[in-house]
Amino acid sequence: MSNPVFSNSDVFGEPRRTAARRGGVGTAPAPQQGYGQQAPQYGQAPQYGQYGQYGAAGAQAADAASLENMYNAPSATTADTKRLTYDDVIVKTGGLLAVLVVVAAATWYLAPGLWPVGMIVGLVLGLVNAFKRNPSPVLITLYAVAEGVFLGGISAAFASFYDGIVLQAVIATMATFAASLFLFRSGRVRVTPKFTRWLIIAMVGYLAFQLVNLVLVWTGVLGGAGMRGGVLGIVVGLVAVGLAAASLIVDFDSIKRGVEAGVPAKFAWSAAFGLTVTLVWLYLEFLRLLAIFQSND
Structure with a gap:
């Protein structure tokens, strides 16, 4: 997967394999004595087991009552089974975003x-959480x-340089998130192995571009934002937004599989x-993209 949080997980995106199977072969119940048996002679008391055992009738009645109770009982919910639900993801994502805001x-x-x-600190904690096999609510909240x-x-x-840029970026982020979710839920964009491979290659290329640009700016070869400015910066910014949107779709698919x-x-x-x-x-x-647009006005 593109997102290391999901790609390094043992549960998201991969079919679950059962570690052990239920073993043991049950033994067949002993046949009950029934109508084919010889009736006792006159004056002879019937032996237990003939004409159906008295205890067997009681056991059958108890089994029937148990089955009836099981049938009438409410179905087990995900809260009872402690399994992942979409509501769990929505609540925890909303909580993290609320803390962040x-x-x-x-x-x-x-x-x-x-x-x-x-x-x-965010970079360090991001790497730690991304490669942990079991999630830590404390580290994720931090x-x-x-x-x-x-x-x-x-x-x-x-915001000190560009008026209204933060609100515009927030609205654009929310709109892109909603559009990505719609495309995924509607089936218009399907996460296939080919799609995932393409996204990984594109993201590696983008990361390499970012590192080269950072080195050139730090060493003074390029000034300002380096290759992230001007027309090239707009093109790179649009590509980056597209990659992030595609990554959201892959994230949705990973959660669905989980x-x-x-x-x-x-x-x-x-x-x-x-x-x-x-x-x-x-x-x-x-x-970044909105800053380039406003600086060119």
């Missing part, structure tokens, strides 16, 4: 200069806090973390 707003007004700290510090500070910096496979409910934290990572990336790309 609150921390971002506080950072914007109180300490926007802390964004480099949030960026570094990641949301760190990203809130980063996004709050960097958004304040962009729900259908009945993975444990605790992996809702992994799904929420993966979606948050992609949404943060998408927001940053829109922020």
